[in-house]
Amino acid sequence: MNNELSLPVPVIIVEDExxxxxxxTDILINLGYSISDLRFAQSxxxxxxxxSIHSASFALVDLGLPDGNGIEFIEILKNYDPTIMILVISAxxxxxxILNALSAGAxxxxxxxxxxxxxxxxxxxxxxxxxxxxxxxxxxxxxQLHFNEKNNSNKTAPCQxxxxxxxxxxxxxxxxxxxxxQGLSNKEIAxxxxxxxxxxESHIKHIYRKLAVCNRxxxxxxxxxxxxxx
Numbered sequence: 001m002n003n004e005l006s007l008p009v010p011v012i013i014v015e016d017e018x019x020x021x022x023x024x025t026d027i028l029i030n031l032g033y034s035i036s037d038l039r040f041a042q043s044x045x046x047x048x049x050x051x052s053i054h055s056a057s058f059a060l061v062d063l064g065l066p067d068g069n070g071i072e073f074i075e076i077l078k079n080y081d082p083t084i085m086i087l088v089i090s091a092x093x094x095x096x097x098i099l100n101a102l103s104a105g106a107x108x109x110x111x112x113x114x115x116x117x118x119x120x121x122x123x124x125x126x127x128x129x130x131x132x133x134x135x136x137x138x139x140x141x142x143x144q145l146h147f148n149e150k151n152n153s154n155k156t157a158p159c160q161x162x163x164x165x166x167x168x169x170x171x172x173x174x175x176x177x178x179x180x181x182q183g184l185s186n187k188e189i190a191x192x193x194x195x196x197x198x199x200x201e202s203h204i205k206h207i208y209r210k211l212a213v214c215n216r217x218x219x220x221x222x223x224x225x226x227x228x229x230x
Contacts, residue, residue: 005127008057008085009037012050014073015062015089016042020112024060024089027120031127044068051080058127061106063090063097071097071104072196078105087126089119098137100198108132169210169228176203181220181229 011028015021025038039054041047044065050056059077063070070088077084088101088109098109110122111134125132133141169177179189186204190197208214211222223229 005032005124007032007037007127009033010039010054010056011037011058011060012039012041012047012054012056013060014041014044014047014065014070015060016064016066017062018042020062020089023116024119027116027123031120031123042066044070044073047073048076051076056081056084059084059086060123061086061088061090062112063088063092063101069196069198071101071198074101074104074106075197085126087123087132093134093137093140095140096202098141100201103201104198109137110134111136169207169223173203173207173210174228176200177207177219177223178229180204180216181223 011033013021013024013028015024021040021042025035028038029035039050039056041050042065044067047061047065056077059074061070061074061077065073070090074086074088077086082105086106086108088106089112090097090101090109091112092098093111101109107126108122108131110119110132114122114134122132122134175193176189179192184192186197186200189195190200193200204216204219207219211219211226213219213222220229
């Protein structure tokens with residue numbers, strides 16, 4: 001066993017591609033884990049089932065699962081144990097996927113395309129208390145932050161209302177906005193509508209964009225002014 005690292009067990013690997021699952025298994029074994037320390041899931045449903053049977057102290061999670069989004073499982077893991085370490089290993093590199101995974105509670109994020117050494121170093125970083133972010137992803141986040149900062153500095157009225165056809169809300173968005181107006185949190189809305197928190201947050205972002213607002217209070221006021229809410 002690797003004496004440099006404290007190896008939390010058990011580890012759950014949530015990955016639907018057998019070759020990637022084997023690759024991650026080999027990396028963990030090279031770090032000092034034994035096969036008996038590892039639990040495997042190839043879908044969101046299997047991951048939930050595994051967690052209902054076995055505890056987990058560390059998780060490697062893919063986002064693109066055949067029956068759902070790994071972000072939902074990250075939320076479940078953090079509700080199960082707020083201190084659990086979670087490393088996302090995914091092919092997804094969009095800003096939304098990255099930021100939503102980190103917001104849901106992921107400790108770090110590395111792309112699948114990285115070689116075994118880079119993935120191993122990311123795992124080691126998490127186990128030592130770090131929060132590794134793939135360099136490509138870090139660069140994208142920094143660019144987005146700089147872009148947002150520049151846009152905000154150039155705006156004189158950052159939350160102007162739009163009234164064109166694009167501002168029409170879908171039935172689902174109206175339902176979510178109604179619950180927002182009742183003071184429910186994203187998690188409470190997700191529980192009531194049987195949706196993941198990630199899905200609710202995505203709908204709320206669309207609502208903000210369509211109404212050209214930047215927070216819940218403005219969304220409610222604008223919707224009422226437009227006659228969308230009572």
